[in-house]
Amino acid sequence: MRVEEADPKGLVRESYRIDGITSGECRSIFIDWALSLPVGADQADALRSLIAHYAMDLPDHPMSVVLQDALVPAEAPRRKGGRAARMGL
Template identity: 70%
Template sequence: MRLEEADPKGLVRESYRIEGITPGECRSILVDWALSLPLDAPMKDAIRTVMAEYALGAPDHPMSKVLQDGLMTPDAPKRRGGRAARVGGA
C-alpha cells in the first residue's frame, strides 16, 4: 500500500510533528485517521505502511505505541448468513 493511500489526510504524519502529544490525543487522531480510509482499505496494511514511514524513526513517540496496539487488535468478524452459516460451506 502506498503512503498516500495509507494516510490520505496526513493525520498520522502530523501527529508525529506535535510536540508533547499525549497517548489519548494519539488515539483520538487514530480514530479520525481510520475514518478517513476507504471502506475497503485493509486497516492493518495501512497501519504497517504508516509505521514503516514514521514509527521506525520515532519508536518512543506515543503514536508509535498506539499504532502498534492497532496491529494487535483482532480482525473484524466476517458476517456469514444463509445456508453457508448453517452448514459450514464456503
C-alpha cells in the first residue's frame, strides 16, 4: 500500500513533524487516523506501510511506538465473574 493511501489525511506524516509531541498526543492522532481509513482498507497493511516509511528512520519517536503497538494483536478477553470469581477460585 502506498503511503498516500495508508495516511489519506496526512495525520501520521504531520505527527512526525511536531516537535515535542507526546505519546498521549500520538495515541489521539492514531485514533483519528484509524477512523479516517477508507472502509475496507487493510489496517495492518496500512500500518506496515507507515512503519516502513516513517518509523524505520525514527524508531524512538512516540508515533513509531504507537504504530508498532498497533500491530500487536489484542489478547482474547477472559471471562470475569460468575461463581468461580465470587468463590475466589
